[in-house]
Amino acid sequence: MSATETPSIPWLDRNHFLLRRMHSLTGIIPVGAFLIEHLLTNSGSWYGAARYNKDVKWIQDLPFLFVLEWGFIFLPLAFHAIYGFVIALGAQMNATSYPYLNGWRYTLQRITAYITLSFLIVHLLKFRFAWILGGPVFAEAADWFVLTRQGLLHWHVGGVYVPAWITLSFYVIGLTAAVYHFANGIWTFAISWGVLGGPDSQRWFQYVCLLVGIVMCLWGYISLWGFVIHG
Amino acid sequence: MAKHRVVVIGGGLAGLSAAMKMAELNIHTDLVSLVPARRSHSVCAQGGINSVNQVTRQLGDSEWNHFDDTVYGGDFLNEQPPARDMCYWAPRIVDLLDRIGVTFNRLPEGDRDARRFGGTLYPRTAFAGATTGQQMLYGLDEQVRRWEVAGLVTRYDFYDFLGPILDDKGNCRGVTVQDLYSMKIRALPADAVMLATGGLGVIFGKSTNSTICTGAATARAYKVGVKYANPEFIQVHPTAIPGTDKHRLMSESARGEGGRVWVPRKKGDTRPPESIPEQERWYFLEEKYPTYGNLVPRDIATREIFWVCREGYSASPVNYAAYLDLTHLSAERIEKLEGILEIYEKFVGTDPRKTPMLIFPAVHYSMGGLWCDYQKDTQTGGLVIGSPRNQVTNIPGLYAIGEGDYQYHGANRLGANSLLSCIFAGLVAAEGMPQWLKHLPGNTDAASLPQTFFDSEARRHQQAYEQLLRASGKVNPFALHMELGTEMTKYCTVVRHNNELQTLIDEIGDMTERYKQVGLPDTGNWTNQTVRFVRELGDMLVLARAIAQGALQRDECRGAHYKPQFALPGPTADDPAELHRQAQEYCKAFRAQTAQWLKTTIAEYTPEGPKVSYKPIDTSLIPPRPRTYGLKGAAIIERVWREMQTKPAVASAE
Amino acid sequence: MPEYVTVRVKRQDGLDSPSYWETFRIAYQPRMNVTTCLQQIALNPVTLEGRKTTPVAYDAACLEEVCGSCTMNINGSVRQACSTLVEALRKENPNEITLEPMTKYPVMRDLAVDRSRMFRDLKRIKAWIPVDGYYDLGPGPRISPKLQHQLYPYSRCMTCGCCTEACPQYTKDNRFIGAFAISLTVLFNSHPTGAVLKEDRLKELMEPGGISECGQAQNCLRVCPKSVPNVTGIAQGYRQVTAQWFKNLFSR
Structure with missing residues (x-):
């Protein structure tokens, strides 16, 4: 068939491989990298309000923050989430029929994706985009630590008070899901970019990813705990 | 184009x-x-x-x-x-x-x-x-x-x-x-x-x-x-794994890589094979055929395994079987056989790397x-x-x-x-x-x-198909096939006797009659595998008849076709002069057999059964000579045969 | 030793017909496999309730697990009917055996499915060695025993479809070529003459339905009856497409 005879291939199909590469890449850079940065900043809470506020201020003072935020966080994240959602919709999970470790890992990657996405929507509405629901504008807050603590322990939304244990549990679950999704994502990234050439390298690398995941989880829990203990 | x-x-x-x-x-x-x-x-x-x-x-x-x-x-x-x-x-x-x-x-x-x-x-x-x-x-x-x-x-x-x-x-x-x-x-x-x-x-x-x-x-x-x-x-492969749905091949390569066939020397020995000491194992192929050992041609290996089992040396108490032993092979050789060893392990459940395999001949090739x-x-x-x-x-x-x-x-x-x-x-x-x-x-x-x-041909087959779909007799086609298989295996494989072959032909005739009374358990007109099978069964009966008829009419032993009644007796004497004489007798008998039977069987279909005739074959490149695998005095037979070819007058004068 | 085996079969009369279940009771024989059960049903196609029915349609040929015909879901997981022994199934469920057709392919009837998609996908990846012809052109390239050892396991793939059935990413509606085709791509790319078409094959692997549909569930390795190293195949496939992608980006 000549080029003129081939009808227009959908844009998504024409750029299929590029999109898949980008999906894989955005999960690590910048979304995953931002996750690490985010945990790094937030873990300042362990040292109290002053340290946390100082770090947040440093970020808020970054030049072209708007571009950084949208170009390196929100847009890649939205792309990763939406395209990932499209991919996941095309699959048929079957871990109950084939209960192998990797099958479960695959299934969890999708489940944690949904959890993480739901979590992130709430998380963003709680802080970064709280004004949509009538809350304060985060960047303009006088004391970011207090605002964050408020959101975690005494959250009012639309006149409803959400008890601290619910919010905290939600955060623990959301954080764990995000970290799982990221750590396992490193593993699948390393396979799909041809770094891990076979089952043996995949085996030892999974322990590296497991370690990364555990460290990041603990790190996140510490950050959360920092907001609880520094009142 | x-x-x-x-x-x-x-x-x-x-x-x-x-x-x-x-x-x-x-x-x-x-x-x-x-x-x-x-x-x-x-x-x-x-x-x-x-x-x-x-x-x-x-x-x-x-x-x-x-x-x-x-x-x-x-x-x-x-x-x-x-x-x-x-x-x-x-x-x-x-x-x-x-x-x-x-x-x-x-x-x-x-x-x-x-x-x-x-x-x-x-x-x-x-x-x-x-x-x-x-x-x-x-x-x-x-x-x-x-x-x-x-x-x-x-x-x-x-x-x-x-x-x-x-x-x-x-x-x-x-x-x-x-x-x-x-x-x-x-x-x-x-x-x-x-x-x-x-x-x-x-x-x-x-x-x-x-x-x-x-x-x-x-x-x-x-x-x-x-x-x-x-x-x-019909070639019967000497080593197959008996199964409930089919017999699975155990390749000759198992012997090619050094696998040894044996049975216990003691009849009815029920000890597990690993605990039978070397001197109590009978490597009958190696013993009888020192040149080729376990790698004799298939017809011979088959008959030998069949024979030792019938003599009571079967390695299994429930059915006929001999051991095919690979347990002594090096890891390197075993590796070359992985594929077939897996098959054995999967279908039998024991590890042939550790326990000798149980095998028995099965129909393999036409x-x-x-x-x-x-x-x-x-x-x-x-x-x-x-x-x-x-x-x-x-x-x-x-x-x-x-x-x-x-x-x-x-x-x-x-x-x-x-x-x-x-x-x-x-x-x-x-x-x-x-x-x-x-x-x-x-x-x-x-x-x-x-x-x-072309349409009229298709229509003819369409009518035959529709007629077959309507077949509603009492005969179960699957049972009839099992019967055919059992009879054919019993009478028309390793060892053949004329009276049994006649019985077989009569039975095939009877089965062909009963086939006309077959009932189709599936009369659907979509992906109907049953109708395909029943049609095949009718054809199998036709071919079975030709196989049996060919076997009945060929009164000799040749390759896979073995009729003990017509086997040429091999030399037995220990005395060299007598052995030589017997070898000459053997060669003469062989020559007569060749003259009579070295020809292709031709079966032509008639509704009443195959019409058998014979056609000469081209042996211009390699003239026939006696097959002496495992025969006593093989070298003498070969020498006598050569002499007979060069000096035919002298040989026949004796 | 049990006297009987109970076999529940999911049946379907045609492509778009609804499915239904029938149960059969079969006399047990030592070392019997699922194929024997189906043969016994054909011999006497009467359900447990005593109702006459038709023999079950299923694909079969070699019965020694090398032709790939008789793939079906047995007790919920995909395998070959011929190499699945009833004794082993009794350990999973002593009461009954369930037989269902593969779910990723159109059901033609009962347990027989149309797997022609697999063969079409072999065309997509140009699964052949582009030799110059079939005249006497001397021996093929010398191949080291090491390479032969690497390639042989892939060449045992019998296109049975187990890897596709167990793959959560391979569905009836998408275009994924599946683990077997990716592994075979690696096989043909690794052959000295086959490598001539390597770029074409990798291009196909980068298309929709290609390698990036893989979700690393790796069931393909676990269910493969011939132990084809699908995980290695996919990992190597990924390595090859990544290299090709960069090459495409920067070297032209």
Whole structure:
């Protein structure tokens, strides 16, 4: 068939491989990298309000923050989430029929994706985009630590008070899901970019990813705990 | 462009190699197959493929030696010109397979490894693990797929061949086929038809063959007038794993790699094989056949295993079985056999690396098949390559290739020669096509024949099909098949007796009558596998009759056909003079037997049963000589025979 | 030793017909496999309730696990009917055996499915060695035993479809070529002559339905009856497409 005879291939199909590469890449850079940065900043809470506020201020003072935020966080994240959602919709999970470790890992990657996405929507509405629901504008807050603590322990939304244990549990679950999704994502990234050439390298690398995941989880829990203990 | 179309029935090695070669010659193939080509029975061949190679050549081997082994192993019933060329082409065929990517085992420098197989003294057999047939089938299937993309091959998978279409002059002009999903029947016009439909093991109920190897396609050609040659020559493989649904092959390569066959010396010894000490094991093949040991030709190994079991030495208390022992082999050798060892482990549940395997002979291969012609090259004694007479049956335009033909293996096939003969026959038939298509009968091609001619054929088959669908008798076709299989195996395999064969023929007659009363448990008109099977059963009965009739009428022992009543008594004397005399007697008897029986059995179909006649065969290249495997005084017999050939007058005067 | 085996079969009369279940009771024989059960049903097609029915349609050929025909879901997981022994199934469920058709392919009837998609996908990846012809052109390239050892396991793939059935990413509606085709791509790319088409094959692997549909569930390795190293195949496939992708980006 000549080029003129081939009808227009959908844009998504024409750029299929590029999109898949980008999906894989955005999960690590910048979304995953931002996750690490985010945990790094937030873990300042362990040292109290002053340290946390100082770090947040440093970020808020970054030049072209708007571009950084949208170009390196929100847009890649939205792309990763939406395209990932499209991919996941095309699959048929079957871990109950084939209960192998990797099958479960695959299934969890999708489940944690949904959890993480739901979590992130709430998380963003709680802080970064709280004004949509009538809350304060985060960047303009006088004391970011207090605002964050408020959101975690005494959250009012639309006149409803959400008890601290619910919010905290939600955060623990959301954080764990995000970290799982990221750590396992490193593993699948390393396979799909041809770094891990076979089952043996995949085996030892999974322990590296497991370690990364555990460290990041603990790190996140510490950050959360920092907001609880520094009142 | 390719305006002519050739229909190939069967997607095994023979059919695929023909289709592939024809595509290269720019001839379009319609490839009709019961199953996708990759699932054809060729996939089961485990051991390898024979050809002279660089190493054996330096050990004194040659194409001629391979040819001689083939003919000697086949008890001189092979058609020598095609068999000769098969052996001469063998190195090229293996090279070709190598080039198309067959994953042959390798030696450190990158050359193909080879092992020794039965009936030869040279390591001629190239192999790909223990799944050589699978790898070769895939290699050819992939080439054909390449041509499919190029538009020179059209596949008809899941189509049943119902019969050739003959014009009023008796030329083959196409085939009638049935789509096995929609059950629609249609005619495919063709300028030539090649039947590459394989073996017929299913006639024997449980065999090493695939469920599709019913011989039905062969029978459908036979019923319209194609001659059937050497039906009685059925190879029983010495080592198979008995099973509830089929007997699974344990490749000869297990012995080729050093596997040893034995039974306990004590009758009824029920100890587990590991605890039977070496001196209490009877390695009967090694003892009786010191030259070839465990690698005697298949007919001999089969009879020996059969015989020791019947004498009461069976290794199993419940059925007949002997041990095939691999437990002493090095890890390196075991690795080459992984594929077949897995099969044993999977289907039996014990580890053959640790415990000797239990094996027993099972029906494996049909040396006989549709009669086909060849054109002899008087210079070489081989074939005129490119002649359309090669592989053509007695119906012009209808060719037979592969296990379904008869020329290459005589009375008994050597291990690792089957893959070779299939590919050779496919290639050689394809080579003849350009000439054939240039001079079609009446200078008419099938495409220019009236559509009504083809439609009426399709309609005829449609009516037969509809009639079969309505069959509502009391006879269970599956039970009838089991009965046929049991009787055929009992009376018509390893050992044959005339009175039993007569009984068998009567029973087949009776079964054929009962077949008319068959009831179809499925009368649907969509993906009806039952109707296909019942139709095949009718054809199996037809072919079974020819096999039994051929066996009954051949009063001698030759290759796989063994009638104790007519066995030539071998020398027994210890006294050298007496032994010499007995050897002379033996040679005389052999000469008489050769004069009477060294000829091809030809069965022709009549509704009353096969009409059997005989056709002389071409033994111009290698004159017959006694097969002396395991005979006492073998060397003396051979010497006496040579003397008789050079001084026939003196020998007969004694 | 049990006297009987109970076999529940999910049946379907045609492509778009609804499915239904039938139960059969079969006399037990030592070392019997699922194929034997189906043969016994054909011999006496009467359900447990005593109702006459038709023999079950299923694909079968070699019965020694090398042709790939008789793939079906047995007790919920995909395998070959011929190499699945009833004794082993009794350990999973002593009461009954369930037989269902593969779910990723159109059901033609009962347990027989149309897997022609697999063969079409072999065309997509040009699964062949582009030799110059079939005349006598000498031996093929020398291949080291090491490479042969690497390639042989891939060449045992019998296109049975187990890997696709167990793959959560391979569905009836998408175009994924599946683990077997990716592994075979690696096989053909690794052959000295086959490598001539390597770029074409990798291009196909980068298309929709190609390698990036893989979700690393790796069931393909676990369910493969022939132990084809699908995980290695996919990992190597990924390595090859990544290299090719970069090459495409920067070297032209």
